[in-house]
Amino acid sequence: MALLQRPARRNPVTLGEGWTPMLNSKRYPGLYIKEEGANPTGTFKARGLSLAVTMAKHYGLQHLAVPSAGNAAGALAAYAAAAGIAAHLFMPQDVPLANYLEGIVYGADVTMVDGLISDCARMVAENIKAQRDANTPAHQVWFDISTLKEPFRVEGKKTMGYELVEQLGWQYPDAVFYPTGGGVGLIGMWKAFDEMEQLGWIEKGSKRPKMYALQASGCAPVAKAFEENKPASEFFQNAATFAAGLRVPKPYGDAIILDIVRQSGGKALAFTDEQILTSILDWAKHEGIFLSPKAPPPPQPTTRSSPPANLSPPTRSSSSTPAPASSTPT
Numbered sequence: 001m002a003l004l005q006r007p008a009r010r011n012p013v014t015l016g017e018g019w020t021p022m023l024n025s026k027r028y029p030g031l032y033i034k035e036e037g038a039n040p041t042g043t044f045k046a047r048g049l050s051l052a053v054t055m056a057k058h059y060g061l062q063h064l065a066v067p068s069a070g071n072a073a074g075a076l077a078a079y080a081a082a083a084g085i086a087a088h089l090f091m092p093q094d095v096p097l098a099n100y101l102e103g104i105v106y107g108a109d110v111t112m113v114d115g116l117i118s119d120c121a122r123m124v125a126e127n128i129k130a131q132r133d134a135n136t137p138a139h140q141v142w143f144d145i146s147t148l149k150e151p152f153r154v155e156g157k158k159t160m161g162y163e164l165v166e167q168l169g170w171q172y173p174d175a176v177f178y179p180t181g182g183g184v185g186l187i188g189m190w191k192a193f194d195e196m197e198q199l200g201w202i203e204k205g206s207k208r209p210k211m212y213a214l215q216a217s218g219c220a221p222v223a224k225a226f227e228e229n230k231p232a233s234e235f236f237q238n239a240a241t242f243a244a245g246l247r248v249p250k251p252y253g254d255a256i257i258l259d260i261v262r263q264s265g266g267k268a269l270a271f272t273d274e275q276i277l278t279s280i281l282d283w284a285k286h287e288g289i290f291l292s293p294k295a296p297p298p299p300q301p302t303t304r305s306s307p308p309a310n311l312s313p314p315t316r317s318s319s320s321t322p323a324p325a326s327s328t329p330t
Helices: 045-058 071-083 097-105 117-133 153-157 159-167 184-199 221-227 254-264 273-287
Strands: 022-024 031-035 063-067 086-092 109-113 175-179 210-216 268-271 317-321
Touching (some): 031 159, 045 153, 063 071, 086 097, 086 117, 097 109, 109 117, 153 184, 159 184, 175 184, 210 221, 221 268, 254 268, 268 273
Parallel strands (some): 031 317, 063 086, 175 210, 175 317
Antiparallel strands (some): 022 031
16 A cells, blocks of 8 residues: 555655654653654644645646645745745734744745634635636646645645654554644544554554644634534634644534544643643753644643543653744744
8 A cells, every 4th residue: 555645756845854753751751742843844734745745746736825824834835945836825914923934935925814724714715716717727726735625735744643653663652642723633643543554564453542632722622522522613713822823713624633532532622821831831941842832731740731531640652742932933
């Protein structure tokens, strides 16, 4: 079976993404941090955009558009520049300045929107519809490269799951704690676990990790739906959090995320901005790891974010943390 869907004779559009380190906590035995800030543009978004832009180039697409809370825009700008493809980025106007600058420096067309990522997505869709209605030549019509609206970004992000298992000696961790905005990385890792079992790299029927979707309480549609035992989330009104990458009021793959969390025996949890900031300062001061605001607190025995009752410490768990704050902000 093909692990990554890309043409055999097509050179990939790559900037050296993947194979990021696993850092063992100095204070909490069995707790590892997957350091995704080592990726190009400083975030795990590089994994998905590398494969998506590779395939876009293969299919001859010349214009790629994305609504983004910040990180995906920067990654698309970089990979599109490497591929010689035009990138059109739509971001909320209050994203960190670094996200705006990335787009400009990489030569993308950047639109700052007075609203949320949902408003950005609407504007992308409206632009594409207007182009088609105007009979714009096909090669000039934008292609919406949003996650789960095309098949390849999740394929790139699933490599986190393969790496996680290989770096743990071809064993599953007991749990994965994943900061969840759009949540596609969580979906991709679960897909990787299924594929590894089909390949025989992991014994079929092995106990998979409990998957925890971590959100900011100021924008927690998945956590709210989980608590209310609903199959999908509702649009989270008045979304507000300084963790810009988590400010996704209605994830496109919410039903899939909730299904995976429940299948695995995990949970969806929400944390206040104060708790997230406290965690950032704590990990920086005591571990030398500058977490991203997008990474709510990894489980610690001494905080409210301690392992839930269905995960008895000590365990070997992984908190997959896209982008430390010292790198590209979310």
